[in-house]
Amino acid sequence: MKALIFDAIGSEADKFDVVALRDIPAVAPGRHEVVVKMLLAPVNWSDFLFIGGRYPEPRVPRLPGQIAGITGVGVVVEGGAATRIAPGTVVSFSHPGSWADFTSVPEAALIPVPTGLPLHIAAQIGNPLTAWDLLRMANLGPGGTIVLTAAYANVARCVAQLAARSGLHVIGTARRLSPEGRPAGYDAVLELSDEGLEAPGQADAVLDRVMTATGGRAPDVIVDCVGGPALGMLARALAPYGKIITYGTLTGRDLGLNNPLIMSKFLSLQAYGYRYFSTMPAADAHHHRQALAALTEQPFSLPPPADLHGLDDFRLAIDRHFDGARHGKQVFRIADHAEIEEAAAKLGLASAFG
Ligand SMILES: NC(=O)c1ccc[n+]([C@@H]2O[C@H](COP(=O)([O-])OP(=O)(O)OC[C@H]3O[C@@H](n4cnc5c(N)ncnc54)[C@H](OP(=O)(O)O)[C@@H]3O)[C@@H](O)[C@H]2O)c1
DSSP: OEEEEESSOOOGGGTTTTOEEEEOOOOOOOTTEEEEEEEEEEOOHHHHHHHTTOSOTTSOOOSSSEEOOOEEEEEEEEEOTTOOOOTTOEEEEEOSOOSBSEEEEEGGGEEEOOTTOOHHHHTTTHHHHHHHHHHHHHOOOTTOEEEESSTTSHHHHHHHHHHHHTTOEEEEEESSOOTTOSOTTOSEEEEOOSTTTTSTTHHHHHHHHHHHHTTTOOOSEEEESOOHHHHHHHHTTOOTTOEEEEOOOTTOSOOOOOHHHHHHHTOEEEEOOOGGGTSOGGGGHHHHHHHHHHHHSSOOOOOOOSEEEOGGGHHHHHHHHHHGGGTOOEEEEOSOHHHHHHHHHHTTOSSTTO
């Protein structure tokens, strides 16, 4: 079988050139594991945090010979002695080893894909589940106002749709506006980046744009994955007792928050990490059922993959990922077209991407 493997920790400066395509012996399931035949696996920011050795246990690469990719969707082909899931079940998971023809995954980490959930969303199941958690952390009732940075990021798109369903006002910010227009859920998307923020009057200008977009309502919560001075500017618009939830570090910069501002408005800061990185879904069954029900009871949309790559095309997939939304989500199509459509049909979908 083929797999994308790394033997050493990688870095963006070296374009993660530690990753290589190799032929390796077939994987076999441990007692509590199943072997999954992979269908689709996305290229996400978190994949590079993993390859870059930036996660704590249990998300630490086992070197040498670690298979890359930490999320995906596939079909169960074989179970270990102590497993119960039926072969043929379509499953998603967040567990190292998804950039491969086959991978072994603890049964407790599997999420059987609900009927009707398009396969490209199932392949990145951590993103909508993160969105569900983030909205619960925001803890806002109808009429509240939420601001989402990196508005076109899939996590932010998911939060926007869930928030709009809950009757919230939703404003997005992005470092550049996309020609696609305003994604589902948003009342407005504003252009906001760190560039030019030092110029005189810029802070007030940002504040004015936010307040115009919200119709004069000071936002209650900012959900941020960008950091940097732009976040500091946005925080000025928050209502007293407002909250900032940080869940990503796309700029790699400090949060840009100003102490007197935090003190004078009694702002709070919370960090979020995807709950199923360390706790298996099976150990958290009630929460998990609730979240999946919320994600599937009404139609839920994310753009289909921008590009589908074979594993051997990994260098282009990685380069395009780092080129950003200009290219959109890069996804490995690991099984052939017929196998993917067969899995989609099992989920009641007319086609794999909904
Ligand atoms: N804490 C958690 O548990 C958790 C879970 C899931 C995801 N995340 C994090 O959430 C973030 C989004 O992930 P995703 O999969 O939703 O992303 P995605 O769909 O791949 O989209 C990334 C978006 O971020 C924008 N972007 C990239 N670099 C940026 C920068 N330096 N400044 C501002 N915007 C930038 C891109 O837009 P342009 O390139 O067009 O500007 C693009 O729209 C990542 O940081 C990821 O690690 C965290």
